Amino acid sequence: CEASAQTVRRAHTVHPLAALQSEYSLLYRKDAEETLPTLRELGIAFVAYSPIGRSLLAGTIHSANDLPEGDRRRDHPRFQGENLTKNVGILQKLEGMAKEKGCTVAQLVLAWLLAQGSDIVPIPGTKRVARLEENVAAAGIKLSADDVQRISETAPVGAGAGLRYPEPQMKGVNI
Numbered sequence: 001c002e003a004s005a006q007t008v009r010r011a012h013t014v015h016p017l018a019a020l021q022s023e024y025s026l027l028y029r030k031d032a033e034e035t036l037p038t039l040r041e042l043g044i045a046f047v048a049y050s051p052i053g054r055s056l057l058a059g060t061i062h063s064a065n066d067l068p069e070g071d072r073r074r075d076h077p078r079f080q081g082e083n084l085t086k087n088v089g090i091l092q093k094l095e096g097m098a099k100e101k102g103c104t105v106a107q108l109v110l111a112w113l114l115a116q117g118s119d120i121v122p123i124p125g126t127k128r129v130a131r132l133e134e135n136v137a138a139a140g141i142k143l144s145a146d147d148v149q150r151i152s153e154t155a156p157v158g159a160g161a162g163l164r165y166p167e168p169q170m171k172g173v174n175i
Contacts, residue, residue: 001020001021017042018045019044021046023164024049024051024113025053026053026057026112027056030157032048036117045120045121046117047121047123050125051109052135054076055073057091057094058104059098076163077162078160078163084161084162086161087160087162094108094151101147103137106134107138107141110122110124
């Protein structure tokens, strides 16, 4: 989980790896995209967790008030202050694109992720059957190459504002 390309190579020489799990979402994809070429070279699948950005890309969070008291996401820099404002600005552009495609924004970003390669398996978390069904339906959304490019350009690599986790937790990412 959250291993760098160098760590994957070292581990793979000791025992063949079948998959690597790391966060991969439209907003937070730099580390994943740096590791993917190594995974593909070695025939290792990529399990993308938090592909909807811990609900940030679901269209349900537009301000800190949308997070319940005690929610651990309140501790994540991406959900705080100006970072959240910037991230919601990107979300709003994606919401417009989703409306054009006749889908939810969560479905749009999942369809975008699925378009990145058949070796990528997204695992969006949910507590609700309706959200599970919504997420599964994303596999049926057809994006053209132009759609994928437009979505990518709306949230280019590095667009996500704020760290993915509080600073102490970031020490275990991409090692």
